[in-house]
Amino acid sequence: MTSYRLTKGGLVDRSKPLSFTFDGKRFVGLEGDSLASALLANGQLLMGRSFKYHRPRGVLTAGAAEPNALMTIGEGGRTEPNTRATMQELYQGLVAQSQNRWPSLDHDIGALNSLLSPFLSAGFYYKTFMWPAAFWEKLYEPFIRKAAGLGKASYEADPDRYEKCWAHCDLLVIGSGATGLAAALTAGRAGARVILIDENATIGGGLLAETATIGGISAPDFVSRTLAELESLPNVQVLARTTGFGWYDGNVFGAVQRVQKHVRDPRPEVPVERLWRIAAKQAILATGAEERPLVFGGNDIPGVMMAGAMRTYLNRYGVAPGQKVAIFTTNDSGYALARDLEAAGVKLAAIIDSRVAGASNGVYSGPARIVRGGFVSDAEGGKALSSITVFKDGQTEKLAVDALAMSGGLSPVIHLACQRGGRPEWSDTHAAFIVAEDRKGLSLAGAAATVNGLSACLEAGVAKAIHLVGGLGFNAERTVFGAVEGDVIPAAAKPVWNIPGIKGKAFIDYQNDVHRKDIGLAVREGYGHVELAKRYTTNGMATDQGKLSNVNAIGLLAEARGISPADVGTTTFRPFYTPVSFGALAGTSHGKHFQPVRQSPLHNWAKKNGAQFVETGLWYRSSWFPRSGEKTWRESVDREAKTVRLNAGLCDVSMLGKIEITGKDAAEFLNRVYSNAFLKLPVGRARYGLMLREDGFIYDDGTTSRLEENRFFMTTTTAYAAGVMNHLEFCAQALWPDLDVRLASVTDQWAQMALAGPKSRAILQTIVDEDISNEAFPFLGAKEVSLFGGKLTGRLFRISFSGELAYELAVPAGYGESVADALMEIGKEHGICAYGVEALGVLRIEKGHVTHNEINGTVVPADLGFARMASATKADFIGKRMLEREGLNDPNRHQLVGVRPLDPATSFRSGSHILEKGAAATLENDQGHISSSCYSPHIGSTIGLALVKRGASRHGEEVLVWNGLRNEYTPARLCDPVFFDPANEKLKV
């Protein structure tokens, strides 16, 4: 015999059947069911297999703490493993699969592990997989990996949307049972902004399973009435299906709302989950209490469940647990279940009460047999409970039952209150771990604060709300509820950790299969400290994080060590209270929304010219422009580099950082942030600048132009554009707030193009209205220019990265594409080409110009031959003082040098190391490394820049370039880093 649906009762709608499948088998449940209640209603007790021993398991709870009934819900990209069937609302067409079994739930090969259990005790990982060492990689690790984890994630992409949002309120109430509802209503009526959240699908908490009446109406009706009023208040927001999972600094609470996890086909315009961050002035934790299991033999056999859960299935879902039920309790709460079972017509075999005195006066007057001072020492059965062994005074008695409820007392749900360093303390009075009722910003109320009984909880919620919103200036009135009748008030009772007479396996942690003997073993082997015992036995380390098991483990540890649970203490509480999906945490940041894409204003121009793009940071940069007939990227890059040196080329340099610096102290400011002098830079001139870090190393470089007396235009490298801006703001605001200087990032305002090559002036002069001859606009000139006969104003800089006669023209971003098109059109007759960052790299390496390949955070100006750019005359600049350090002036430092292979037919790669000729390839012999390299079509071989010990004085020395990753050795010669036009004859024409 087994569980079944009652003909009446519960909050399910018997007129609305919902069909679903479990392991491919079709079942029918009702609207209002959870997946677990629907399975129970169908007599499906077996819902999963345990992790280690693959023991058959049924549902143990009716809530978030469920360790057994974990299932995979959904199909394809919506597959969600390890879903607690107790929390999953039933919907039409739901597809559920059991986990951790093969080939099927009923016939599971892994169950053979039970036979191996003597070898799988606590710490077996550490003992078993130690030797021989050679077995680790081939045998042990693959075995452990295969066994690890419960459900299997899908490889398909999740098709659904997730989002994140913020909320602010005066009072956040977590939990919507009697306490939470009373608190929310009291604060809401006073006008405070209230958010009430509850992890369950339906607001009401324990009231939904309650048979007591409040003010003459049923508890569920009381919930509906209260909820209706709450929802009518504009200052109150009620969020069901929303788990408060964490309490963070600044009294911000993390919560996840399952918006559409209870429907088969989520609406695409609505997220399936929403991650809330709720900034609350005050919060009430009204999360109630969790019932503790009792640790007896076979306490995991399907049919054994928590008394409170059984009462929920009975009263809320209209499901009877079996035909013949027993209750094993250490306190009065088991009697509320007894009363309700009998009222529903379910036969009670016996109530086994560990207390010699039995129930408190007046709690129970039913006909069931009561065994006082008794224990259930063992439960028997395979995939379903068939009998229990009652142990009393050394005698045993077997009772045939098909369901057993257990109640080992109540543990307040205090997790959130302990996440920010609060340590719970054991209270003998309450037989539970408790925390101080009022923590700064978060107060506990109701059963979470050990308050017993509905009436007292309602009262506690009201009082706490009045107190908290009163502190925020709201004058809340005392909410009055009608009298509560028929409530069982379970006073705390002495816990029973070690149950006498046990024969079978008595589980503490169901999910990780930790049983009673494991705790004893941990203590004997020296792992009795609560944190050690946790790791050694894995108790509390499963996805349920020990919600049911931790207190029992602590109690058993205490008895094994002969101390009080107070002295054992708890492990550390950390977010999340229950698992949160990666989808919710990622929010909208996935796929192409993971990070923004930055496109230059010339992106479209580059695309039209056939660019191949490369991602650099967020930017898409044009790397080369293949033409028909070119088979490899090198052919294109060689052609582009040669064309620039022969005719002209146009390159998009818009992604360089651009910063406008104004104010009457702008020049002084630049003089302090650059290592070289800027104070006397004339208007209309550009200058190359080096920016150091305060520790003396080079931070960034670029050119800065003086457009007006008090207006400068700085360019930075692409990679450090944002960093330099932050740095300059720091200098202006924090270091020298007395300077009159203003900064604006204008990177996105300008489309900037480099026009380089001997024919660049001829091309450019066609569109620039002013005279740009060498005399009128010499090298390092910088000025605003009129374009196209006054149609457009741009900024022209005569600067060159390629070493050719070259200009950079900046025009307002929106005009970039048109201007580039015009230059390409005009340039046609001059043989212009578009060139990308690869050719740009070739041209700059040929000229020995550095980038962040060289400015790698370990070089100072002198290392790059820029010693004169660290001003000796300036009183101060960023990095000046630390640059004077001995180590930064050591003659043995690595210095910039050029490298060429002895045989032009050979080559080397960036990152290769330099060895002295004939030296062995060892770390000690390392002389430096190649920082940049390319094939130079002008030199006719690979060339490289390198940072080499004393490099500047070793030009001409023969060395060996060693690539240890590829085992390549290339004989080469160190040389001047300027390979092409060392006299700069092409630059200043």
Added chain:
Amino acid sequence: MASLVPCPHCGQRPKEEFTVKGAALARPTADASPETWFDYVYLRDNPRGLYDEYWHHTSGCRRWLVVTRDTATHEIEGVRDASAKKEAAE
């Protein structure tokens, strides 16, 4: 850390908008001793309790702030604009 930072210009803003630079130390003068400079660049106290730090409201007003934060409780004691002079100690 702190979840919310009370920016003196923007009000309470989430910490994700900010960048922390570290200890808010006064930059030594150019002629200060090498030891003073070494301290400024490399050495940091690790106090339990109140600590002044430079925070940049990078995704907000882009002002540099001095956030006084309790390293043990993460409570923010006060926030001022970095350009504002620290109130003279009593």
